[in-house]
Amino acid sequence: IDGDPVDGGWSDWGPWACSVSCNGGIGSRRRFCNNPEPNIKGEPCMGPSLMTGRCNTIKCGDITEDTDNLIRKRIRRNHTSMTVNEGERVIIQGDSDIIDIINQEAPDRDISWSHNGIIMNFNDDRIELIDYAI
Template identity: 60%
Template sequence: GYNFKINDSNLIGTNYFVTFFFVKDINEVPRDGGWSEWGPWICSASCNGGVGKRKRVCNNPEPNIKGEPCMGPSEMTGTCNTNLCGDITRDTITLINRRKKNSHLALVVKEGQPVTIPCDSDIVAKVEKESPRSEIQWSHDGIFK
């Protein structure tokens, strides 16, 4: 807001505080809100089932001044991490599938030359945490190394 004095002989010296609001999308067509994807579960157990919560945000897109807000809850409570201890969670499987879909690696290597292929250390860490007995292997043309 802005603080200012009025030069009126009847009101000299009186302070007024005025707040101005600027709405940037006032002239746009209505844009209704849409939910983001659900976030990860915050769960009471890492395996064998637990109770937890997960959240989503009304920002996909965010509604403008003329649009409708997102309908439905922003938070969900439910059973989570129902995988047996020793298995990886559905969230980790989803993450792996997303990364596979969104990544591509093309290499040209001379025979006999060593190759270093980057891996997603965050995924490896999740798998090792969720399933300590897991073995992580690489395959080339379907043959595990």
């Protein structure tokens, strides 16, 4: 009980918990009076511990500008050219983390890769095109 008063301080806001993944929903996030916790002589934190509001307002099927920029950056960085003999299998390594981000931001969207309009098979982090003349 001895000692100076310690007033409470808020933690950072936690992540949003949203009712939907796209098209806008209602969400909430919390913060806690533990940075530091007030002692018996100190003042409690002032203001709300819960914030509510609209969240995930991007349209379903859309991706954020940050994700679009990440895709463009990866394509520029990972562009490769190769020589392939006829009948030889070609495997192009993909970025599964980008696919995960797209699936999170646009869960209703089908993801496919194509070359000259021909859809390629997508397995895990590999893209496969069988019996196609490039």
